[in-house]
Amino acid sequence: MISKISNFLKEFTPESYLVLKQGYKKEYFSGDMFSGITVAIVALPLAMAFAIASGVEPEKGLITAIVAGILISLFGGSRVQIGGPTGAFVVIIYDIVLRHGYEGLAIATLMAGVILIMMGFLRFGAVLKYIPYPVITGFTTGIAVIIFSSTIKDFFGFNISELPADFIGKWVEYVSHVGEINFVSVAIALISIFIIIYTKKIFSKIPGPIVAVIIASIIVYMFGLNVDTIESRFGSIPNTLPMPSIPSFTFEQIKELIPAATTIALLAAIESLLCAVVADGMTGQRHKSNTELVGQGIANIGSILFGGIAATGAIARTATNVKAGAKTPLSGIIHAVFVFIFMFALAGIIIKIPMATLAAILIIVSWNMSEIEHFKHILKGPRSDAAVLMVTFLLTVLVDLTVAVQVGVVLAALLFIKRITEVTQIQDNKVQFNEFYSTDEDIIDDPDATNKKKIPDGVEVYEINGPFFFGIADRLQTVLDNIEEKPKVFILRMRKVPVIDATAMHALSEFYANCRKNDTWLILSGVNHNVEKILSKSQFFKKFDRKFVAKNIDEALKLTDELL
Numbered sequence: 001m002i003s004k005i006s007n008f009l010k011e012f013t014p015e016s017y018l019v020l021k022q023g024y025k026k027e028y029f030s031g032d033m034f035s036g037i038t039v040a041i042v043a044l045p046l047a048m049a050f051a052i053a054s055g056v057e058p059e060k061g062l063i064t065a066i067v068a069g070i071l072i073s074l075f076g077g078s079r080v081q082i083g084g085p086t087g088a089f090v091v092i093i094y095d096i097v098l099r100h101g102y103e104g105l106a107i108a109t110l111m112a113g114v115i116l117i118m119m120g121f122l123r124f125g126a127v128l129k130y131i132p133y134p135v136i137t138g139f140t141t142g143i144a145v146i147i148f149s150s151t152i153k154d155f156f157g158f159n160i161s162e163l164p165a166d167f168i169g170k171w172v173e174y175v176s177h178v179g180e181i182n183f184v185s186v187a188i189a190l191i192s193i194f195i196i197i198y199t200k201k202i203f204s205k206i207p208g209p210i211v212a213v214i215i216a217s218i219i220v221y222m223f224g225l226n227v228d229t230i231e232s233r234f235g236s237i238p239n240t241l242p243m244p245s246i247p248s249f250t251f252e253q254i255k256e257l258i259p260a261a262t263t264i265a266l267l268a269a270i271e272s273l274l275c276a277v278v279a280d281g282m283t284g285q286r287h288k289s290n291t292e293l294v295g296q297g298i299a300n301i302g303s304i305l306f307g308g309i310a311a312t313g314a315i316a317r318t319a320t321n322v323k324a325g326a327k328t329p330l331s332g333i334i335h336a337v338f339v340f341i342f343m344f345a346l347a348g349i350i351i352k353i354p355m356a357t358l359a360a361i362l363i364i365v366s367w368n369m370s371e372i373e374h375f376k377h378i379l380k381g382p383r384s385d386a387a388v389l390m391v392t393f394l395l396t397v398l399v400d401l402t403v404a405v406q407v408g409v410v411l412a413a414l415l416f417i418k419r420i421t422e423v424t425q426i427q428d429n430k431v432q433f434n435e436f437y438s439t440d441e442d443i444i445d446d447p448d449a450t451n452k453k454k455i456p457d458g459v460e461v462y463e464i465n466g467p468f469f470f471g472i473a474d475r476l477q478t479v480l481d482n483i484e485e486k487p488k489v490f491i492l493r494m495r496k497v498p499v500i501d502a503t504a505m506h507a508l509s510e511f512y513a514n515c516r517k518n519d520t521w522l523i524l525s526g527v528n529h530n531v532e533k534i535l536s537k538s539q540f541f542k543k544f545d546r547k548f549v550a551k552n553i554d555e556a557l558k559l560t561d562e563l564l
Contacts, residue, residue: 012120012288012290014074015077015078016073016074016075016329024328028327031324034325035320035322035325036331036335037335038205038321040334040337040338041210041338044342045213045353046314046365047085048061048230048353048358049358050362055093055094055097056105057237058234058237058350059237059238060307060308061085062339063242065084065335065336066336067299067308068084068085068299069311070333071298071302072332073330073336074295074329074333075298075299076296077288077289077290077292078279078288078292079279079283079287080285080322080332081313081318082320082332087144087362088271088312090143090146091142091147092264092267092401093105093310095165095260095401099165103248104257105309108257110304111261112268112300113296115265116265116296117297119293121290121294124290125288133378134386134388135405135409135412138389138391138392139401139408140371141393142396144366144367145167145366146397150163150362151359151360153174154355154356156174157181157182157184158177158181159177182226184225188360189356189363190360191212192361193363195212196208196209196211196212197364217354220354221352229351229354230351230358233355236348236351237351238343238347239344239347240343241306244306245307259402260402262402267312268296268312273287275314278315278318278319279322292313296312299311316368375393387415388412392411395408417469450463450553456557456561456564458487459564460490460491461493462490462492463495464492464496466498467497468500469503476511480515480520488519488521489523490515490521491525491550492511492522492523492524493556494525497527499530505538509540512544521563523550523559525550525551525552532549
């Protein structure tokens with residue numbers, strides 16, 4: 001019991017605590033400080049841009065970067081990951097805010113935080129690695145398209161009070177306002193894009209977005225240009241954090257927001273773990289996936305208590321953090337502290353930022369998110385993967401992100417089951433091994449091949465090649481029916497069966513019952529330890545005598561001679 005508690009605590013110990021326990025080295029501080037300040041400069045305009053694109057006030061993005069940024073670094077399972085608002089959430093947050101207001105978003109995010117903590121403690125960190133890549137690429141590219149669509153309003157300076165949530169509705173609205181383009185806004189946006197791109201090429205260590213924000217704000221202020229700014233759109237922003245408070249909620253709201261909360265939790269989990277993997281690749285370290293999920297859950301709850309929005313690991317900011325020299329979670333904490341300092345000291349200046357510049361920043365973000373090359377690569381691959389990609393992408397863009405993730409995962413799972421069903425076969429002794437599992441050389445070299453054994457008359461030998469699960473359970477049910485003369489002994493070889501599920505166990509029990517009805521002895525051959533253990537737990541051996549479980553085909557044939 002004590003060892004279990006010790007292992008549990010070890011598994012869920014945050015990386016920040018491990019750094020302190022191992023001893024924080026002085027040489028780490030300069031790297032952590034420089035990287036923290038650098039990322040804070042990058043995060044400042046991004047946090048506000050993501051908040052505005054999500055349909056909430058810009059300060060909510062700053063609050064999220066501060067609160068969630070600190071909590072993810074304190075409680076997460078990655079040493080250098082930066083947390084905060086990200087583009088992945090723009091679609092779902094905008095939709096929730098439009099339907100349920102900020103109060104609905106707060107409740108859904110609190111629920112998502114609880115779900116994330118539960119996912120961590122239930123060790124879902126490893127499971128999430130198996131979400132198919134076409135699904136991830138499909139909804140990531142879809143999100144990029146929607147973020148780009150949401151920037152068109154501020155890019156062209158359209159005077160639209162409230163954009164529709166749906167993709168087609170947005171573009172119908174844009175087309176109806178095409179005669180109202182503000183060319184000054186377009187010019188500011190294009191200048192901002194140019195600055196962001198070429199700052200990265202010429203001065204790789206200087207964050208392009210902050211340079212664009214500074215130059216564009218100066219141009220708009222000095223020349224008194226007629227373009228929307230944060231001040232004209234939202235008024236002033238607070239220069240401090242609000243007092244924490246728990247939003248009120250009803251049971252009806254909880255029921256209604258469960259799908260949205262689940263989507264937020266899944267997105268936060270997937271994005272943060274992808275981010276942690278990227279960080280591992282850059283640093284050579286290994287993150288603790290389950291601890292990371294718990295940290296993400298705590299961070300999302302904390303963000304909402306202070307009036308923020310949903311948060312997760314930010315891949316671009318994490319990469320910037322590593323490149324700037326970060327060594328420990330202190331860099332993430334410093335980043336959050338400096339975002340707060342900027343908010344406290346520069347609130348009066350921040351509000352002068354043109355909305356067209358924030359739109360330009362989001363256009364660059366959406367392009368980087370789009371993964372065009374990966375998208376095209378998957379389309380050229382197997383048709384089933386391309387189908388999953390396109391369905392997830394189109395559902396994300398045209399319907400709803402929640403539906404897209406759910407349908408994408410289910411569709412990928414069904415296609416996987418279909419593939420496994422195709423390669424798993426039940427074969428009689430007249431058929432060679434399944435080519436998926438063995439080559440001709442394997443068949444020749446296999447001393448236990450059925451065709452090398454003398455099978456007595458009245459004996460049928462069948463072999464299951466591959467996982468024995470619900471996808472092929474029905475095949476076993478019909479095997480006896482297809483044999484014209486019922487055998488005296490039926491040997492079922494299971495040496496190539498790595499796993500068995502509940503449906504297959506039920507099918508095996510039914511098959512045994514059919515054998516008994518036909519006065520046929522059933523012998524199981526080559527059952528591995530794991531499968532036998534599962535059969536035992538399911539009480540299969542209360543009906544089936546263990547003495548008819550043979551270690552190999554030779555033992556099964558010896559047992560057959562005794563029975564005959």
